Amino acid sequence: MFIPPANDPLLDYLTSALLTNGHRAKAARLVSRTLLHIHTSTRAPPMPIVREAFLAASPAVKLGSHKYGTKSLQVPYALTEKQRIHAGVKAVLAASESRPGKSVDIRLARELIGVLQGESKAIVEKERLHKLAMVNRGNIGLRR
Template sequence: MSLRTPIRSLRRYLSTSSRSLADLESSSQSGSGSGFSPLRDILVSSSSQTPSSSSRPNFPSPSSQDVQDQVAARGYDVHSIPPKVDPTLDLFTNCLMKDGKKDEAQKMVGRILSMLHQSTNLAPQPLLRQAVLLSSPSIKILSMRKSAKTIYTPRALTERQRSRQGVAWILKASERGRKGGISRDQRIAREILGILEGQSDVFKWLEERHKVAYLNRSNMTAR
């Protein structure tokens, strides 16, 4: 077999490749001096076709006065919206709950609030909060037996502990009319109204606890 045929094909390939390189150099020299001038032309043309920022529509932002007018037209005030969960109602419901039946406790709280509203023609939730606040002690008494003597030491309560003790005293005081056939929700509603009027056994318990704490104030130790 002769070697002339592969040599001829190699020569043809080299001649065509040299021609293509010459054409590329001539096109680059005729342009701006770099081999990427066609790419630059494409980028320039695409950027010229994209809309500028000045051509975009500017929508006016609503002012605070417009927002307030829209809220007033809807019939409510944003600042008067109550929280999702009222801490006092939630604590009161948990204290009323038995055997994990929270639905029944919530229904009972609803009936109590309805009775308060019917009796006073006022918003029932502030009445309940005020009653819990009036019946909440600020301290607790710790007793310790030491050498045949009981030592009482007063301790301050947190806000939640105060409210919980106040609710417990309200429920305890409402047990007086249990033998009269009165339902529990009615007894609790009456006790809340009695606390607001200043006529309840809760105030006696408050006075006794604060008196014991005052007499044993020397047993308090700084933490």
């Protein structure tokens, strides 16, 4: 089995997102167990699956609110790569809360596999955000 390097930036980022009350070792253990569950479910190396899932769930834009007279308009903004990954991690973690399973690592592993299979709330949310950005792309010239 392929064991990812200990200092992989995506895993560090995921560990930081799972961190609660300063218990980094506990969060790192959750990430390690998530990788193990992905490997046992798919019989494939877990890191390419994790990378692909987070890239698939990461939106390319965000919507900001812009006041134009008395109207409040939604204005799409492009995200940098780091912002995209951050939004993707948040979306996958939020969507994993509704997955069945007792522990966070099992729910997260199922959600990451679900993202690749196209049956995830994170993908639905990304598509909704992109559709809303496409509708409001005429408002780009209004931002300052």
